[in-house]
Amino acid sequence: MKKRLATLLLCLAMVFTTLTGCGSKSEPAPSGSTGDANANTNTSTSEPAAAPEATVATTGGIIRSVEGFAYATLDPHKDYNSWHSQKYGLTESLFKLGDDMKIQPWLAKSLEIKDTVAVLTLNDGVCFSNGTPLTADMVKRNLERLSEVNKRFKFYANFTMEATDDKTLTITMPEVMPTLENEMASPEACMLDLDATTDIDNAPISTGPFAVDVFIPEGDITLKRNDNYWGGHVNLDGAKFFSMRDGQSKLMAMQNGEIDAYDSLSATDIEIFSAEPDRYQLFSVPSQARTYMFLNPKTVPESVRQAVILTVDRESISAFMGGTVSPSYGAYNESTPYGKVQYPSIDLAKAKEIMEADGYTLNSNNVYEKNGVELPTIGLYCYAARSIDSMAVLIKEQLTNSGIPAEIKLVEDPDGTYMTDKQYDICFYRMTTDKTGDPLAFIDGVVRSGSYQDITGYGNAATDAQIEELRFTIDSEKRAEIANAIMQDYTDAAVFCPLVTYNRNIVMSTGVTHFAETNPYEFYTLDANTTAPSQK
Amino acid sequence: MKKEKQKLSRTQLKKLKMKRKVIIWGVIVSFVLIMSFMAPFFLPQDPLETNALMMRKPPSFEHPLGTDNLGRDVFSRLLAGARTSIFATIMLVIFSFIVGTTIGVVCGYYGGFLDDIVMRFTDILLSVPQLVLAIAVAGMLGGSLVNTLIAIGITSWTSYARLARSHAMRIRQLPFINACRLTGTSDATIIMSHVVPNLVGPMLVNATLEIGSTMLNIAGLSFLGLGVAPPTPEWGAMVSESRNYLQLAPWAVFSPAIAILVTVMLFNYFGESVCDLTNTKEA
């Protein structure tokens, strides 16, 4: 008896020692800095110390990083495999998207579009890793193959393509397609040596600065330098990407020095790495991935929807997320010409005004009521990925404090539930809203009637007509004008509310450079100039 | 003669000791139960209130167990979660006990084809991984505590049923049951007034022994994200929510985990003392 009580006491003692032990060890993280997103971006200025070493390190070496997805084949034309192969510097697309999200030449020098005819000119000296030059005819065959194996690029099959000479491809389209250049900047528009490649799943021969050394399906990939690289000398001897999905393992592997760099950091990672600026360089670039809410007009009255949009405190949410996200006030970046429609930030007084104008009053429980009936509880439908559940917790609290009762409904998978059965009051969704520097993709996939994300039932004939106009307009100023008009109407309907933009956070050991650390797109990582970490 | 008396008093002494043990553990367990039900009324802080300035703070006077990822007080969440975690466990044990015993008694008493079918059915249930069942249930009915309980409940009654069945089969063959039958007593009366009273004791002992493992089961599933909807505090879910911050806020991970450990140990001690007592009674 006494022994058992003693056991229990022992356990309680263990509880205490564990907790206090942990507490004292992790103390060097005092007040303030936790939620400050600026502190993280600033750490990149600590680079000068590493700069001299970087010049020394240009003598080769290898870089080790991680790959978060498991996939069974490298075939870059299929699915999204090219997003990975391009990261590794294995494949390159016809055009690339710069740090400013503008299209730059890559394999192709230029694309001139005149009505339904486009002329693609290849860059000089482009060749595959086996030394064979890339010809316009090979580009044609690659695009044809892409249209066959990838549903998202079926439109290439409708084109008539003709190689005028080795470097020129003339494309005739059935109708005007203003976004062709953007499509060609997609990683899928990469080129393989279809004649020499024998094992397209495991060892495709392509144009990038690196070539496959060993690829384990759903596992690690080892790359070696492409000595025939058309873009000049490749700095690194090779690279290795370990297959690792779990965020904690990435963090620990980096702390243990088992890897040299990785992206998509969590708030924990940022906090830990920013404490050691002499070991790690941190970079943060806003990406184009956003999380937004849909507000169901069938179950939530308009005044309440408007009040919800005015009550959401994006700054506070970002502070909790510790540098992984920034507030988002529109579907597109406000610096883009088509991103002029931005939402107001939090305005509780105005929210109250709107509610009161609609006949709601706050009762003694601090809940809005109308004609003696309390506002029914609003269901916040969300899923547990990318901190979306934490955002929902914060929004629930913000709404409840302002008299709008809310409860969280956590589902396994948004696509199997509220995105298809449309049973929700308010729901959350995450998407890269601007993949190619053009407004059409988002509007076409969210605002158009009958589109997959038109779950609010907003879509209407007038807007659809505007979207069709946008689809065939070439002039970029005119495109921006139409897009802004569409988004203004969409905003006024109060069925959509952008919340946060994800930041692309990258950590690199000192000495590592050119890890695409300033590019907002996740499908760029290695290039010919990437350097290995400085030796310690 | 004298020797025999001494021996008797020794077993009596032993029995007394065991009884005292049961009472003491019973008192402790009831205390924990009462505490967990009262706790939500005595919370030092709002367990749901987030605070961006107080995220992942180590234990201090103000926050005895620190704060979690959203700046919420871990101690208050722990107390508020006690009711959810413990209440859910007890409910599930009671449910499995009633359903399992009923099915087991009926099968054991009547035997035959029905018995065969039910026993094969339990075989099947026990061979499908519980996780898959739980996820299918959560997927179909939505993720919530009740649905997690249903998911575990689907399989948990089977062990009670098997035990009740074996007891019922044994009791059925006792001579006095035969006598009852001969006098024309109905099956229902025999089951209710003879079979059930004779097996309810060992079944209850089994139930108290099962409380601990049931709690671990619930915690495991809610750790995998199949339990309560956030922000409701629940121990397994609390661990899972703070797992990614293990390096920065270990207190937020280990406090609820250790709370589960201590509670399970308490219930196990209680269950064992009850079991010991009944074993000496039989002997």
Add this chain to the structure above:
Amino acid sequence: MLKYSLKRIVKLIPVLIAITLIVFTLMYLTPGDPALQKLTSQGGEVTPELLSEVRHEMGLDRPFIIRYSSWVLNVLQGDLGNAYTDDQPVVPKLMKALGYTASLAIACTLFSVIIAVPLGVYTAIKKDSLFDNIIRIFTFTGNAMPNFLIALLLMFLFCIKIRAFPVIATASLKGMFLPTLALSIPMISRFARQTRADVMSQLSEEYVIGMHARGVKERVILFRNVLHNSAGSIITIVSLQIRVLIGGSVVTEMIFRWPGIGNLMMNSITARDFPVVQGAVLILATLQILVNLLTDLSYFLIDKRISLE
């Protein structure tokens, strides 16, 4: 013996059929459209036309009974279909994962038995000694520990505080150590307690007292008779623990990123990759049934007195 085994195996067939039905129905009823999942998994846009095309390609638009029967027919030919996510055959995936899980389960069972049985026997002989009491505290605590607590605690200590183990070492022996230890702690606790209780009850049996009286050496009694007689219940608990190991190591596999079947199943469930989930469940269920069968047969081998009803 042979006849008994055959009878048992024949009885398993309806159970297996029922399991395939249950597995398939569960997946069928679970909401979530794999076609959608496939299209949205990495941020693509979805159009209704694209969706219906993919659904057709994946055979999701066929009626339940046709999907089920074609699945079963394929299963009988050893073909579990292709995974939705990457269109690769399921069987090699499962076999690879099963290999990892099996090596973990075997290592864990061996480790636990080697530690727990001597511990149990010794504490039974030295009942109520200081050593017995210390061990009892440990086994009682180990028995009540949630598996995630053990795993997280080991990870916190060995990977974060001491950094004794490399993170990228999954398949190596070194990488296997922590998950094995995490799974073994509750198993050792249960085995040791069970062994102690069994040996103690055997020691108080009359035949042991009689042998003592006849002057047979303690060691001989222990190894020839007591352990032999306790073997049955040790096997029962080991087989029960194997059930825990194959089904319940999900949490441990997840925390230590062990690429076993639990991890595979969890990932496939999140991705709504039904062929993989169905395959995994089918294999786990079959294994479970086989373990039960082997357990029953091993009773027979150890103690011929058990009647073979």
